[in-house]
Amino acid sequence: MELLQKIIDAGVVGAGGAGFPTHVKLNCKVEFLIVNGSECEPLLKTDQLLMKTKPEEMIKALEEMAKIVEAKRVIIALKNKYKEQIESLENAIKSLDSKVEIFLMDNFYPAGDEQTLVYEVTGRSIPAGGIPLKVGTVVSNVATVVNIYEAIKGNPVIEQHVAVQGDVKNPIILKIPIGTSVIRCIEEAGGAILDDYSVILGGPMMGRNVDKEDLYKEVITKTSTSIIVVPKDHHVINKNRISIEHMINKAKSACIQCSYCTEMCPRYLIGHPIQPHKIMRTVALSENSECIKEALICCECGVCELYACPMQLSPRKMNIYLKNKLREQGVNYQNHQSEINAHEQRENRKVPAKRLISRLNLNKYEYQKVEELKEIEISMVSIPLKQHIGAPSEAIVNVGDLVVKGQLIGKMEEGSLGANIHASINGQVTEVSNKIVINSKYGEEK
Ligand code: SF4
Numbered sequence: 079m080e081l082l083q084k085i086i087d088a089g090v091v092g093a094g095g096a097g098f099p100t101h102v103k104l105n106c107k108v109e110f111l112i113v114n115g116s117e118c119e120p121l122l123k124t125d126q127l128l129m130k131t132k133p134e135e136m137i138k139a140l141e142e143m144a145k146i147v148e149a150k151r152v153i154i155a156l157k158n159k160y161k162e163q164i165e166s167l168e169n170a171i172k173s174l175d176s177k178v179e180i181f182l183m184d185n186f187y188p189a190g191d192e193q194t195l196v197y198e199v200t201g202r203s204i205p206a207g208g209i210p211l212k213v214g215t216v217v218s219n220v221a222t223v224v225n226i227y228e229a230i231k232g233n234p235v236i237e238q239h240v241a242v243q244g245d246v247k248n249p250i251i252l253k254i255p256i257g258t259s260v261i262r263c264i265e266e267a268g269g270a271i272l273d274d275y276s277v278i279l280g281g282p283m284m285g286r287n288v289d290k291e292d293l294y295k296e297v298i299t300k301t302s303t304s305i306i307v308v309p310k311d312h313h314v315i316n317k318n319r320i321s322i323e324h325m326i327n328k329a330k331s332a333c334i335q336c337s338y339c340t341e342m343c344p345r346y347l348i349g350h351p352i353q354p355h356k357i358m359r360t361v362a363l364s365e366n367s368e369c370i371k372e373a374l375i376c377c378e379c380g381v382c383e384l385y386a387c388p389m390q391l392s393p394r395k396m397n398i399y400l401k402n403k404l405r406e407q408g409v410n411y412q413n414h415q416s417e418i419n420a421h422e423q424r425e426n427r428k429v430p431a432k433r434l435i436s437r438l439n440l441n442k443y444e445y446q447k448v449e450e451l452k453e454i455e456i457s458m459v460s461i462p463l464k465q466h467i468g469a470p471s472e473a474i475v476n477v478g479d480l481v482v483k484g485q486l487i488g489k490m491e492e493g494s495l496g497a498n499i500h501a502s503i504n505g506q507v508t509e510v511s512n513k514i515v516i517n518s519k520y521g522e523e524k
């Protein structure tokens with residue numbers, strides 16, 4: 079249990095997704111401990127860098143994590159195209175005489191969807207609406223494993239690796255303090271080469287899009303991975319601008335019920351009872367059907383919207399809209415499947431990453447040279463008290479306090495789901511609200 083306490087103390091959360099607190103996730107007993115090294119969204123880079131440069135740290139952390147969860151098998155799953163990473167990890171496994179295994183996957187999307195990944199590695203389909211624990215598995219992300227290594231050494235999560243790419247002068251991976259502004263990150267990459275642009279925070283399929291004029295609100299958090307600068311009218315950006323009302327009208331007039339969205343849906347293909355074409359029909363025709371509850375088991379991967387649909391419709395957006403409505407009504411997904419069988423055509427329907435990149439009109443960025451690592455000094459950070467799933471942390475510093483890098487400044491509420499927050503630079507606290515602002519030059523400016 080000592081490791082779990084160290085993870086709590088260090089404020090480790092899932093670095094690749096929504097920020098689920100890691101100490102809660104690892105408080106279980108499983109057969110498989112799997113590391114998601116697929117980095118499956120187009121253009122993402124940071125996990126690849128970590129697997130190449132920190133393999134021994136990863137293996138050492140995994141050995142400790144395996145003891146906690148009593149895993150019989152510990153497996154790093156990554157794509158077979160990551161040659162350098164495979165070599166680094168294999169060398170580390172050998173030199174540490176570890177039993178950690180490597181599992182290789184094809185270059186398809188969404189190889190990193192947790193349920194798809196578990197199916198690939200174990201051959202087990204997680205019941206719809208369930209979590210990997212249901213099939214004796216726990217999944218962790220590469221950056222999370224590296225953060226656990228640091229937590230073992232007593233170091234909290236205060237920095238993040240973030241790739242800045244797309245239409246910037248010098249694409250780069252930065253190692254930066256949490257709370258750094260996204261605008262500063264773009265400046266560190268030489269600045270945008272477009273006057274008018276939008277930014278994808280995360281991957282192009284599941285990330286969040288922010289217009290240039292709203293960027294001042296955005297900072298790096300424990301779950302940031304990538305900043306992609308693209309033209310304001312880029313296909314990926316425009317797709318997300320469509321309002322739900324417009325989408326429902328489009329579904330009424332343009333959905334031809336071809337069912338490609340269902341036939342290509344990764345969750346449908348592992349055997350889950352989700353059929354987005356039926357959801358589209360139900361909403362378009364204002365029918366009353368139980369099938370809209372299937373929206374609750376959509377992972378929002380975007381295959382239906384950005385790859386499958388020939389009519390440019392957005393079943394994913396429809397599902398997000400329905401999910402929110404159902405949750406407001408207190409509706410939870412009830413699984414009635416007695417047996418789950420993956421679709422017999424699943425292998426043939428995996429979306430090749432290369433074709434996806436073309437479809438997204440991202441080819442021009444795919445082979446961009448990205449400088450591998452730059453560490454930068456930051457004089458001001460704005461650290462959100464909620465960077466994770468669960469309750470916000472409670473600030474334990476006040477305006478005017480001097481803090482040092484690594485100091486606990488936001489405490490997880492005792493007994494609740496959450497994570498600790500630490501100062502990412504030395505300086506003086508200048509604001510405490512839903513964030514803690516630290517300025518290292520505060521005294522000098524006065
Ligand atoms: S793929 Fe598009 S057009 Fe075909 S059923 Fe799905 S939403 Fe309708």
Ligand code: SF4
Pocket residue numbers: 339342343344345346352354375376377378379380381382383393394397
């Ligand atoms: S976003 Fe579309 S393809 Fe992905 S899980 Fe949801 S319905 Fe299926």
